Amino acid sequence: MTIKIKITIKNITLDAELFDSLCARAIAGTLPITTEPNEWGDEFYFEIAVHMPSDDTATNSVKVGDIGYWPPGNALAIFFGPTPMSKGSDPVPASAVNLVGKINGDAAILKRAKGAAEIRIERS
Numbered sequence: 001m002t003i004k005i006k007i008t009i010k011n012i013t014l015d016a017e018l019f020d021s022l023c024a025r026a027i028a029g030t031l032p033i034t035t036e037p038n039e040w041g042d043e044f045y046f047e048i049a050v051h052m053p054s055d056d057t058a059t060n061s062v063k064v065g066d067i068g069y070w071p072p073g074n075a076l077a078i079f080f081g082p083t084p085m086s087k088g089s090d091p092v093p094a095s096a097v098n099l100v101g102k103i104n105g106d107a108a109i110l111k112r113a114k115g116a117a118e119i120r121i122e123r124s
Helices: 022-028 107-113
Strands: 003-009 012-018 033-035 043-047 066-070 075-079 098-103 119-123
Touching: 003 022, 012 022, 012 107, 022 066, 022 098, 033 043, 075 107
Parallel strands: none
Antiparallel strands: 003 012, 003 119, 012 098, 033 119, 043 075, 066 075, 066 098
């Protein structure tokens, strides 16, 4: 069963969900999270209090709207467009991420939130 969450950054709020995986449930257990996001192209990422290894969802192939956990940085990554490693319109993570969730709706709207000082993720 997925876990419904909402992501708020600047004046944008998006509905999203975390999948039913060990890594995603560990992330859900740390909610709410309020922090300053880093940007890497059209990706927000930030360190979270979760320490998990790569799992069977780990991939370098993500889509706009995917939410990943990046084990090397203990970071949550929200993909909303191309990253510096992209060759087309799909994001490409720096290295494999565990797919832990997805945004329900148009994630590209997050381009308007670049430069934000704060992001909040909470259960909805």
